[in-house]
Amino acid sequence: MFGKLYYQDKGLFLQSFHPAAVLVYFLVLLVLSLLYDNPLYLLSLLFLLALLINGVDGMEAWEGFLKVGVLMTLVVMVVNPLVIRAGATIIWHGPAVPFLGRLDISMEAIYFGAVSGLRLLVIMSIFCLYNLMVNPDNVLNLFSRAAGKSALMVALATRMFPAMVRDLKRIKEVMQLRGVDFEEGSLWERVKKYSVLYNVMLLSSLEGSMEIAESMQARAYGSGRRSVYSRKLLRPRDYLSMGGSLLALSAAAWGLHNGCGRYAFYPVADALVGGSSTLAALFVVLFYLSVPLILSEGCKYCRFIKSKI
Amino acid sequence: MTGTTWGLYITIAGIFSAALLMLGMEKKAGLNARQVSLIAMLAAFCAAGRMVTGVALLFLQPTMFLVEITGFVFGARVGFFVGAMTPLISNFFIGQGPWTPWQMICWGLVGMSGAAVRYLFPRAGYKTITVLCFVWGYLYGAIMDIWQWSVFIRPLTFQSYFLIWAAGFSFDSLRAAGNLIFCAALGGQSIKILRYFHKKMDVRYLENI
Known part of the structure; x- marks a missing residue:
């Protein structure tokens, strides 16, 4: 869609x-x-x-x-x-x-x-x-010259976005296999089930962000001046x-x-x-x-x- | 007609102030790798919440309270960044427009207001945040109506603004109610989780060991 x-x-x-x-x-x-x-x-x-x-x-x-x-x-x-x-x-x-x-x-x-x-x-x-x-x-590449970190954050977030939707489906399936039925029960019970899903999502994605930070540090992020891989030419x-x-x-x-x-x-x-x-x-x-x-x-x-x- | 130019001024002012705020915050904040990836992840989380539920449930979004709580736990700058990037990223998927800069500023303000709560009431819990979220549901609508009013409505009088605001009142109420419900249901746990990561992130390097 x-x-x-x-x-x-x-x-x-x-x-x-x-x-x-x-x-x-x-x-x-x-x-x-x-x-x-x-x-x-x-x-x-x-x-x-x-x-x-x-x-x-x-x-x-x-x-x-x-x-x-x-x-x-x-x-x-x-x-x-x-x-x-x-x-x-x-x-x-x-x-x-x-x-x-x-x-x-x-x-x-x-x-x-x-x-x-x-x-x-x-x-x-x-x-x-x-x-x-x-x-x-x-x-974003164009703006990275002026505001490198903002551009990086937007690029990272845009890239994580589809991964997050995928994670949501995966966690929901795991919970369903363990016997949680999201369609069953009163409204309050369903809200409770979804809030567990939300917590797991938040925790796992924040854990993921820590891992990303570690791998960024391991690749020497922030250790000196920013280097640039490629620029587009004006034709x-x-x-x-x-x-x-x-x-x-x-x-x-x-x-x-x-x-x-x-x-x-x-x-x-x-x-x-x-x-x-x-x-x-x-x-x-x-x-x-x-x-x-x-x-x-x-x-x-x-x-x-x-x-x- | 002088009235038409106002739409231009307001839109251009929105673009420039959003850009300048982002740039200024970035220079001031001096973000490290952990903060950068945390902000990106939270923004993606909020944007996903805004988009996925924004289409299915209209205005009942489990998003604004999380931005508010981010500001409350991590402070004004992180709150601003997460807030400002949420509409920017979700609009990549549901449609960018001249409304994006104004939405960015509004959401950024939501994040910063969370930090203001912690500053003014250090012992506030998620109940204060819930009330504030409810208020923001209406305030956000009122601020966004200023943009819509200045671009599409003539003459620019208080009456015409009131009519535009009244036309959107039901949507604003839905948004406020959504904020209230979601914050009451999920706010307490979210604060706990974010505080845990706030502690975990705070790394200090010892010099000259």
């Missing part, structure tokens, strides 16, 4: 970027999704993300994310019209409520709720793509995508300064396309953001590009 949600190395081009380049790319995507108000801009970001997720073969994982996203969207769409009184097109005059005042549901407030939900979907898609595209070990593809994301960010900042991507919902919602400059700014930003996608497609069909990046 969880297998589809986290990183699997499929040898795809999009998974071969340097972690720093990918992190810059995702940071830019996240900033843009939080800065843009115009639904058209948000929709095009979502479209780009859908193409990228398709590129890393992750449509199934995305479906799960979208289901949660739609649920949260509904909550926002319900809460928003209840508190906002700024909309001009009122579709329902409600009764007066003591804490909130008069309940007037306006079209614009529902619209705003829907656009917030769209933003939520974009953000969730960004992180869905992150889970599918970046190897967490490489990211032309990483420079290209990093440059693309920085250019996209500056283009977006320039556009936002001139009003492209901004959008007023109240009292009456703006037109979706304010003028040709709105579309031009959107196109430029999207082009820079789609550099990894272009490289990935180019790699498939053109040997020259493949040999150069």
Whole structure:
């Protein structure tokens, strides 16, 4: 069930970027999704993300994310019209409520709720793509230069995680073979049985951690400066995508300064396309953001590009 | 619209403060091999508890009290690390998001509050911890609502925050009840086990023998 949600190395081009380049790319995507108000801009970001997720073969994982996203969207769409009184097109005059005042549901407030939900979907898609595209070990490796011990602890814990689930099953089986029936008895009796299981788990895993510490010490952990086994190299593809994301960010900042991507919902919602400059700014930003996608497609069909990046 | 930028500010502030706290704690704590592996193991244990039961039982998780007790027995820094790493690691499996840094800070605070209890009431037992865990069930929801509110809701008024908090009230109550039940059932033994390892870990090297 969880297998589809986290990183699997499929040898795809999009998974071969340097972690720093990918992190810059995702940071830019996240900033843009939080800065843009115009639904058209948000929709095009979502479209780009859908193409990228398709590129890393992750449509199934995305479906799960979208289901949660739609649920949260509904909550926002319900809460928003209840508190906002700024909309001009009122579709329902409600009764007066003591804490909130008069309940007037306006079209614009529902619209705003829907656009917030769209933003939520974009953000969730960004992180869905992150889970599918970046190897967490490489990211930790990147951070180990600044915070070696934290990175080591996260890596150790992530590695122990599956072992712990395995241990849980093993200990449960041992207890069952000794005659403990977890399904039998009243609620309190069952809780008692499970608490024994919990204690054994905690004790055995902490014992295990002491053994790990001893083997770390035996391998001279903490005896001097940290040495490094391997580092990933920055390749032309990483420079290209990093440059693309920085250019996209500056283009977006320039556009936002001139009003492209901004959008007023109240009292009456703006037109979706304010003028040709709105579309031009959107196109430029999207082009820079789609550099990894272009490289990935180019790699498939053109040997020259493949040999150069 | 100035309101939208707040979502960005709050998220970025979350990322930076989580990173800075981790970095600063690491530089200050001067962890040795035993502490490193103990923190990693406890974090994995908590993350497993959060994920396995988080899916099956929704919000009834046997996790938050353990973070609290870790802080109570091992002190603020270990408590913070175990707390902050719990959502980070379990989110590798149930979905990272812009909520992760804020969750890390919240859980880290849970661990540190355990240490504060030991500092303020040195003779406190697991009953005090149980009460605190119950309170944290609601407090955690209230802090996480700040993030959700600042990113998705306009205008940013007290009323809209109250509505978001009320929408999550039933989940918060479930979490608080779960904390209460699990801490009452397992808290005493957990404190004993962790204290035993605390003693075992405390190695002093004699110089010049």
